[in-house]
Amino acid sequence: MDALFVGIDVSKDRLDVHVVPTGQSFAVARDGEGLAELNRQVGGLPELALVAVEATGGFETVVAASLAGAGLPVAVVNAAQVRNFALALGKRAKTDPIDAVVIARFAQATRPQPRPLPDEQTTALADLVARRRQIVQMIVAEQHRLRHATLRRLRRSIERLLTALQKELNEIDTTLDEMVRNSPAWRHNEDLLRSVPGVGPIIARTLLAEMPEIGTLTRRQIAALAGLAPWTRQSGTWKGKSFIGGGRSSVRAVLYLGALAAGRFNPALRTFRQRLVDAGKPRIVACVAVARKLLTILNAIIRDQTPWQTA
Secondary structure, three states, rough: OOEEEEEEOOOEEEEEEEEEOHHHHHHHHEEHHHHHHHHHHOOOOOEEEEEEOOEEEEEEEHHHHHHHOOOOOOOOOOHHHHHHHHHHOOHHHOOHHHHHHHHHHHHHOOOOOOEEEEHHHHHHHHHHHHHHHHHHHHHHHHHHHHHHHOOOHHHHHHHHHHHHHHHHHHHHHHHHHHHHOOOHHHHHHHHHHHHHOOOOOOOOOHHHHHOOOOOOOOOEEEEHHHHOOEEEEEEEEEEEEEEEOOOHHHHHHHHHHHHHHHHOOOHHHHHHHHHHHHHOOOOOHHHHHHHHHHHHHHHHHHHHHHOOOOO
């Protein structure tokens, strides 16, 4: 029998399920009883290769967790990639049952690797890291408004909000520090990551929270997961520029900032960056290359459980 791939379209109250190549379809409620029925039906499929769940703003988390807890191979797939795949198939109509079919066919065509879901503590850390990022963005926006504000009353309003946001940022940093320091595993891995010159607590904790696969993937896989693997547009004799994109943008953003620091303070990466610049590479291209190399170094450090060693 052919390997079976299951696609699940997740909405707030309902799960639409489709199986390829058998064509079996069914729907269950997105509640405790529905998840139990989903696990029972999907778990009973012979030659099950993968269950693909489309990321839908958080509604998919409990579904993926339920499937993974039942020991089923599950992968959360990118909604934009699935939609582009649907357009490539000529399927412009969009309903929940149609989406489930497309997700299943996408899983069959691309064979994404099942990945273990982060545990409860890691999820909590990821939520705090994400909230910290949001507050920093709000601080930057308010600082920009303050520079352009001329009305005294308006400036006082912005300054009060900045004070409150800074207080929230300090409290979140304290909580993050307590969470990491109270977990022996996180503390050990954070210390390993921070042994690399140019890597501080924000980079280390973002990687621990938002890239739990670090240390388990190859250098190409980890670069692709962060959206740092270059891809090229090419047709016939014409070859366009290489680009990066996709992946986990929050991880890519902190690694880019880390590359700026590492390019100055890390001797090995500073030499690597200068060699690219001397070869005529634009500085932004060199910085992206440093970010990619930094990630592969950090991936190897967690894999080998060996801190950075200066040559």
